Amino acid sequence: MEITTKDYSVKYDAQTATIHWEGFMRLNSHEFEPIEQLLHQVATLELPQITVDLRKLQAINSSGITMLGKFVLTLDYKKITQLLIQASEQIAWQKRSVANFKRLMPNLQIERE
Template identity: 45%
Template structure:
């Protein structure tokens, strides 16, 4: 599963259950984020034990994107059978701030700054 545009790329590696985000997500609202939501929902349905979101190369995520990821994290938390991890980069300021909020939504979420 993969989504590629001029501004961003999202790909799923089933061997590691990792969704990697690259570039800048500046989409305007839920309708434009719908293909990404669909990809994430498919990943959640396939996942056995753990899903990793790799955000290390995601330079920018607007408020609509943060909202989309927050809703996804809540859905994964509701399933209770799947653990979630988020990998981020120390050099990208928004990630540290947002992940604190993600951890409030799912206290068991694992967070790693690389």
């Protein structure tokens, strides 16, 4: 599963159960729909662990953060999957926003570099 444009990419690696994000995502709400579908497909796999690697995602707007929050809530509701978010200390939005996902999923693991 992969979505790639000139500005960003979201790729799911089934070997490692990792969703890799990179680029700049400043999209309208409806433009996030293909990514939401990808996240939904991954959530329905009901894997024991999923990693979301955001370290190369330079920018995302509030619609994108909301979409990520919904994904976190979906996994928390199912109580099947342990979620690990990999974030960068060097990217301002990640430094500010990633910790807030822990409010949605208390057992969320965050790995910062």
